[in-house]
Amino acid sequence: MSSIKSSERLGRSEATSGLMLISPTAIFAFLLLAAPLATILAYSFMADGYLTIIPQFQTCNYIGTCFSYEMKDGVLTAAKEYNGVFSDPLAQTLLVRSLGVSLMVTLVTVVLAFPVAYFVSFHVAADKKSLWLFLITIPFWTSYLVRVFLWKVILGYNGVINSALMGLGIITEPITALNYNVGAIVTTLAHAYAPFAILPIFVALEKIDRSFLEAGLDLGESAFNTFRRVTLPLAMPGVISATLIVFIPTVGDYVTPNLVGGPEGKLVANLIQLQYMKLDNYPLGSATAVSAMLLVAIVSLIFLFLNRRYLRGPK
Amino acid sequence: MKGGWFRGYAIVYLFVLYAPIILLPIFAFNDSAIVSFPLAGFTTKWFTQMLDEPTLHEALKNSLFIAVSTSIISTLLGVLAARASTRFVFPAKGAIMGLIMLPLVLPEIIAAVSLLVVFLGIGMPLGLLTIILGHVLVCTPFSIAILSAAFQSLDRSLEEAAYDLGETPLSTFYLIILPLVMPGIISSLLITFTISLDEFIMAFFLGGTNVTLPVYIFTQFRFPQSVPVIMALGTILVLLSITLLAIAEYFRRRGIAKTGGKNTGGFL
Structure with a gap:
């Protein structure tokens, strides 16, 4: 087919051209959609600290009771209790x-x-x-x-x-x-x-x-x-x-x-x-x-x- | 008569579809501070009152800046994606296009809060820029949907002829493809502008203290006395949207006719 011939002549494969062309839009969607969605998925398994997220794995945001942590005298202390979504x-x-x-x-x-x-x-x-x-x-x-x-x-x-x-x-x-x-x-x-x-x-x-x-x-x-x-x-x-x-x-x-x-x-x-x-x-x-x-x-x-x-x- | 019942139903359906838009100007010109029936009399005071709202001016300025930026960026991203997906075969095409088009069906609040979490996490201040990023995410799939139709109906042999005559891919794109899909690009610019101007959720979550027109409208609904002014503002916005959409539709049709495609209807 002549299209294959012309892209060959231009020294680039069909796949490379396509990927290069779509990359700005794909990277945008990855950074502003896939990564943020992954972030909230990760956050949903972490603990709520005072203006921060404490990276400790827990499932109580879904089932069970969780604690919100607060800074007291320089130490993070469990302060407020709340129920997970399904509880x-x-x-x-x-x-x-x-x-x-x-x-x-x-x-x-x-x-x-x-x-x-x-x-x-x-x-x-x-x-x-x-x-x-x-x-x-x-x-x-x-x-x-x-x-x-x-x-x-x-x-x-x-x-x-x-x-x-x-x-x-x-x-x-x-x-x-x-x-x-x-x-x-x-x-x-x-x-x-x-x-x-x-x-x-x-x-x-x-x-x-x-x-x-x-x-x-x-x-x-x-x-x-x-x-x-x-x-x-x-x-x-x-x-x-x-x-x-x-x-x-x-x-x-x-x-x-x-x-x-x-x-x-x-x-x-x-x-x-x-x-x-x-x-x-x-x-x-x-x-x-x-x-x-x-x-x-x-x-x-x-x-x-x-x-x-x-x-x-x-x- | 052929389709008699269906025609009657479709006309009633259209009437219900337009009911809120028909009511809008009625209340915008109604001489009563309460938006309800019976009507009181004719007035244009809500329109003049609208002119001395400083927050509204600020919101209008923000919204226009955001909508112009959004329409340009999302149409650029749309051109790249629509061209890539209609012209080339590449690995993971389905997955990549699926991700890019996902905002069309994803509940907007979920996209908005996940962006909010990331922006706050990396210490990015909330403002016009974050709203623009959110709007580009929402608008790009619409731009791709419009532009794919324009790119799909392109005759591939025109491009091959240009290559055979010694043009580079870049000059071919500039000289042959761009003029042919130009109506689609104009249509995409107008539609994404309209969507951005009307978008509320992203602006509400990602705007910080910055106000856009929809955010302004939303906060004003809490004060019954300012509702008539919102009806006046709404009337102007609806007229503006319809004008822009009519122009977009004109260009979309012209684009499809230009590239020899068959007009199959709507924007989506």
Whole structure:
């Protein structure tokens, strides 16, 4: 092949050129992502000293009780006792709640997004498709904080929904159950992650050979059965990526529970922020962050395993 | 009608997607200190009030500096990675690209606290520079996603022709490849600028005492009386973002058309 010839002529192998070209970005990602993640993993097994980390191996940040050390008369002394992540009822509650919220958000987002992706892929004229996708992605790129806050306005006591329902005479008193709870968090997050769910499903639907569907119909399947037995299985890789791309980041969302969650709606990100910024307990904060990632990874792997038959390539 | 039900559903869906953005200007021009219904009357006072907020000026200056720096650095890193991954086969390609693209799915708070721990550990003072580093980490995967589409649709034979005519790899890149992917680069600059301008978590954790626009907005939400001003600010920011995104989309499409590729849709 002439490309091999030309790179040979220039005295460099394909692999060397590629590695050299990618090295600045790779080194950046290594230093600012891989190394920091390794650091918090290491910190999560160390002890909390006074404004320092004491490098002694311990597992009590995860299970059991730990001590924060303080400097007293020039000696590090065990001062404050605290529970590890899996021995602390509050941390457990927040981890479980965060996972639950993420799963709910994922389900709502993907189920609501699928028909939109299907519509754009199957019913929109080819030259209008990118306009639709552009319209779907715009809200995603615009002022995240303000959008989250406006959900508070929509769901609030004198909010849009309550005013509309009262104006129509359906209710006489504003419904207070709309705001400051897990439901409000799910609504807000499902809204924020909508494009993330639509795009992968759309890409998978676009790849489907339309003659398969005709074949299904020609062979006497109903439209619904063709969808169930041909379209849906072929769209599954897109549905799976949509699920993961919504599920994984939502577990760590900080802004939404903070603004619309109220006191009962705190999630694990709020706990991590508290442990790092307010309590200055880096080992415990790191252990919480690592635990959250671990749980997300386990759930994601189980999900991938259950759907493995859709991800195999064509035989 | 073909797709009738789906069309209706998609239009309702789009409406809900835009609901918060539609409400924003309504409250920005509403003559009431409380952001709720019923509406009070028309006013532009929130916009004029916005002009005499010294912290806001500071935040705007910081945000612009950070967003410009971030967009340039992440697009440079994006060009290198997108070019390497679309043109060359090299060892551990999957693992390297996986690491670089990881911030797309990694919960942002985890990336933010791990960076915080490292910056404090090596004694790096928190400030604009640390925010920029965090933003580049977040923005580079988006830049790569946009630029890969531009590089992928490049015709390899153009490059080979240049080599055969005696150009070096560097001059070929400069003379042939760069002009063809330029629309993609402009699109990447605009998108990463928009993301950085709107990014909150990294700025909140890594900024120390420095305030960016989103951090300013977040702190103002605690004071009910300053919310209308934030609605006015938000209106301007949303208009700015939409304008930048529309320009980016224009360049992205032009780029793909220029290199002869097929337009398959969105940015991601």
